[in-house]
Amino acid sequence: MEHCAACGTPEQAAALKAVIEQSRSTPGCLMHILQEAQGIYGYLPLGVQTTIAEELGISLSEVYGVVTFYSQFSLKPKGKHRISVCLGTACYVKGADKVLEAVEKNVGIKCGECTEDGLFSIDSCRCVGACGLAPVMMVDEEVYGRLTPDKVKDILDGYRKEEQKA
Amino acid sequence: MANMVNLKINHIPVTVPEGTSILEAARSVHIEIPTLCYLKDVACVGSCRMCLVEATGARGLVAACVYPVAEGMEVLTNTEKCRKSRKTSLELLLSKHKKECLKCERAGNCELQRLSIEYNCDPNRFEGEPLEHALDLSAPYVVRDRDKCINCNRCVAACKKQSVGAIGPIGRGYNVHIGSAFEMSLMESVCVGCGQCIVACPVGALKERTTVDEVWVALSDPSKKVVFFTAPSVRATLGEAFDLPVGTNVEGKMVAAIRRLGPEHVFNMDITADLTIMEEATELLNRIRNKGTMPMFTSCCPAWVKFVEQKHPDMIPHLSTCKSPQEMFGGLLKTYWCEKNGVDPKDLFVVSVIPCTAKKYECHRPEMKGEVDAAITTRELARMLKTAGIKLTELPDEAFDNPFATCSGGGTIFGATGGVMEAALRVAAQMLDGDFKVVDFPEVRGTAPIKEATYSVAGVNVRVAVASGLANAETIIRQLKSGEKAYDFIEIMACPGGCVNGGGQPTLPDSIRNSADLKSLRAAALYQSDKGNKLRRSSESPVIETIYKEYFGAPNSHKAHEVLHTTYTADKRI
Numbered sequence: 037m038e039h040c041a042a043c044g045t046p047e048q049a050a051a052l053k054a055v056i057e058q059s060r061s062t063p064g065c066l067m068h069i070l071q072e073a074q075g076i077y078g079y080l081p082l083g084v085q086t087t088i089a090e091e092l093g094i095s096l097s098e099v100y101g102v103v104t105f106y107s108q109f110s111l112k113p114k115g116k117h118r119i120s121v122c123l124g125t126a127c128y129v130k131g132a133d134k135v136l137e138a139v140e141k142n143v144g145i146k147c148g149e150c151t152e153d154g155l156f157s158i159d160s161c162r163c164v165g166a167c168g169l170a171p172v173m174m175v176d177e178e179v180y181g182r183l184t185p186d187k188v189k190d191i192l193d194g195y196r197k198e199e200q201k202a
Numbered sequence: 203m204a205n206m207v208n209l210k211i212n213h214i215p216v217t218v219p220e221g222t223s224i225l226e227a228a229r230s231v232h233i234e235i236p237t238l239c240y241l242k243d244v245a246c247v248g249s250c251r252m253c254l255v256e257a258t259g260a261r262g263l264v265a266a267c268v269y270p271v272a273e274g275m276e277v278l279t280n281t282e283k284c285r286k287s288r289k290t291s292l293e294l295l296l297s298k299h300k301k302e303c304l305k306c307e308r309a310g311n312c313e314l315q316r317l318s319i320e321y322n323c324d325p326n327r328f329e330g331e332p333l334e335h336a337l338d339l340s341a342p343y344v345v346r347d348r349d350k351c352i353n354c355n356r357c358v359a360a361c362k363k364q365s366v367g368a369i370g371p372i373g374r375g376y377n378v379h380i381g382s383a384f385e386m387s388l389m390e391s392v393c394v395g396c397g398q399c400i401v402a403c404p405v406g407a408l409k410e411r412t413t414v415d416e417v418w419v420a421l422s423d424p425s426k427k428v429v430f431f432t433a434p435s436v437r438a439t440l441g442e443a444f445d446l447p448v449g450t451n452v453e454g455k456m457v458a459a460i461r462r463l464g465p466e467h468v469f470n471m472d473i474t475a476d477l478t479i480m481e482e483a484t485e486l487l488n489r490i491r492n493k494g495t496m497p498m499f500t501s502c503c504p505a506w507v508k509f510v511e512q513k514h515p516d517m518i519p520h521l522s523t524c525k526s527p528q529e530m531f532g533g534l535l536k537t538y539w540c541e542k543n544g545v546d547p548k549d550l551f552v553v554s555v556i557p558c559t560a561k562k563y564e565c566h567r568p569e570m571k572g573e574v575d576a577a578i579t580t581r582e583l584a585r586m587l588k589t590a591g592i593k594l595t596e597l598p599d600e601a602f603d604n605p606f607a608t609c610s611g612g613g614t615i616f617g618a619t620g621g622v623m624e625a626a627l628r629v630a631a632q633m634l635d636g637d638f639k640v641v642d643f644p645e646v647r648g649t650a651p652i653k654e655a656t657y658s659v660a661g662v663n664v665r666v667a668v669a670s671g672l673a674n675a676e677t678i679i680r681q682l683k684s685g686e687k688a689y690d691f692i693e694i695m696a697c698p699g700g701c702v703n704g705g706g707q708p709t710l711p712d713s714i715r716n717s718a719d720l721k722s723l724r725a726a727a728l729y730q731s732d733k734g735n736k737l738r739r740s741s742e743s744p745v746i747e748t749i750y751k752e753y754f755g756a757p758n759s760h761k762a763h764e765v766l767h768t769t770y771t772a773d774k775r776i
Contacts, residue, residue, distance in 0.1 A: 082383075094367070095366070095370070096776055101371050
């Protein structure tokens with residue numbers, strides 16, 4: 037499992053190995069393993085995909101093909117705090133695109149990316165089931181509703197302050 | 203006996219076994235349904251939508267390549283609805299296809315072009331996104347042009363069938379494209395250069411990295427002595443590029459044609475196939491006697507060598523140290539021949555004509571010290587002849603140049619799966635027992651994926667296996683490692699059927715590939731030539747005798763090791 041050493045901890049490598057051992061005999065296990073692997077690592081870097089390909093005896097291009105087919109899989113690491121701006125219909129008509137723009141500007145990265153210090157990553161999602169509060173975004177498990185672009189700064193500064201304290 | 207099913211296709215009654223696809227059933231009564239993504243024995247996924255037909259009991263149009271026949275079914279392949287659907291599919295493909303047809307080397311031999319003409323398509327009916335992807339020029343053997351790709355996935359299927367899997371579909375929807383994992387270049391990927399993707403491609407998205415221009419420059423440079431040599435299988439396929447039937451041996455005309463391009467000499471690479479056999483058979487017997495690393499694998503296929511270095515580096519000690527016949531010839535020319543003829547090796551420009559794309563990579567390997575200056579495929583030779591206005595089919599038969607003209611039939615059959623094994627057995631058996639007379643080893647002939655045999659000569663048992671297609675090589679390695687099988691000598695050719703079906707051979711349209719057994723037809727031409735040769739064993743060639751007498755002394759001598767043997771480097775890739 038030397039490939040995982042480059043992109044994670046020994047605990048993560050052991051967890052991945054356990055998942056592969058558990059599911060390798062099930063036909064069509066690749067999807068499940070990828071989901072679990074993303075849970076373990078937060079994303080699916082080269083080393084993780086290489087390990088999965090090697091363990092399952094399939095080509096890396098096959099693994100990569102599945103990873104890039106499904107939008108749930110990410111090739112980029114996620115931040116300590118995951119910002120997810122809802123672009124579902126209700127949020128969108130209430131100006132979610134402007135909220136996303138403000139988040140991108142405030143954090144200094146584009147949607148789908150992660151900051152260099154690893155504090156924030158930004159994604160968009162389609163409906164979190166809180167349309168009454170549209171437009172909404174989630175930071176980790178917290179939902180922020182009735183957003184306007186100018187509210188973004190205070191919310192994110194809260195996480196920055198918390199980080200400085202820690 | 204499978205249950206038979208009766209149906210009608212275009213009102214013609216057809217009876218075929220249950221499970222047959224509509225496409226195959228239609229072919230059995232000579233009704234051609236167009237396809238792009240389908241390739242017999244390689245790819246069948248029903249994604250291109252060219253083969254859509256009307257069938258009773260089905261909702262809407264169905265893909266004939268994957269839709270099974272049913273009792274009483276009535277199929278219509280040529281209705282207005284079918285034609286319209288196919289035309290639209292083609293026009294959508296054309297909307298994201300780089301339409302460089304005037305300079306595309308597949309023009310005239312492009313399946314998309316042919317169908318577009320047949321269906322009277324408007325190439326500009328739909329406007330796609332701008333095409334601006336860079337060519338993948340990373341590898342010295344293949345060029346990939348994403349903007350010509352029509353996502354038929356035939357290359358992916360061919361690569362997967364080789365158990366290499368260097369390429370696959372990436373992304374989703376309109377953005378789907380074929381590429382290597384993490385958008386690696388082909389040279390960084392696990393690609394071994396076999397070129398099976400090229401011969402599977404229906405369009406010009408994959409082609410060899412051509413070195414024809416370098417050859418033209420050398421031919422017109424008065425300070426260069428240009429010599430050509432041709433690999434055994436080229437004579438069995440070059441005719442296809444000039445509309446001759448598959449399996450026509452054009453050896454004499456090929457020599458005449460190359461001679462008209464103006465090189466100093468046209469040599470026969472069969473002689474270094476013979477030389478390979480002398481070296482390899484000796485190496486095998488030495489390994490057996492001295493309890494060296496066993497089993498021994500052949501090493502004449504550079505794609506197989508690259509496969510071992512990248513996927514199974516632990517098997518490197520099992521590879522014969524013999525160079526491939528191409529590199530042996532390069533080495534022989536730039537040492538022995540140059541010395542004998544008072545030529546400065548720097549002035550010699552060696553062109554090999556090979557059925558292979560991996561040999562383009564091989565001649566760039568540092569261990570080969572540039573002994574071959576340009577390796578061109580059968581396709582590239584055909585293109586050169588056409589550029590020069592040389593009418594292959596109308597030329598007289600001419601003979602190869604001396605001193606390398608007299609080769610054995612063993613050298614000739616190197617181009618087909620089992621040929622190297624048979625040639626080696628002919629010589630090794632006689633090395634063990636001088637009275638051994640047998641020269642035919644039918645057990646190792648034919649296109650079966652894996653062939654096995656055991657021979658007992660002078661108290662020595664030799665268990666042999668022959669595999670073509672890297673997936674079958676993979677099976678052999680797995681069985682050796684698990685202890686399920688044990689062999690002494692194993693021949694591997696990366697391309698299914700061997701070099702006659704190599705990645706550098708003429709690209710035939712799917713209409714021929716889907717009906718003719720190219721591997722057997724082309725191989726038959728080589729075995730026919732072997733049968734007609736008075737010299738069947740490599741050791742019987744007077745040229746081989748002279749080469750050893752004048753230069754190398756004996757097989758596996760120190761000098762032979764310097765010029766004719768090589769080393770390998772582990773390069774583990776996943």
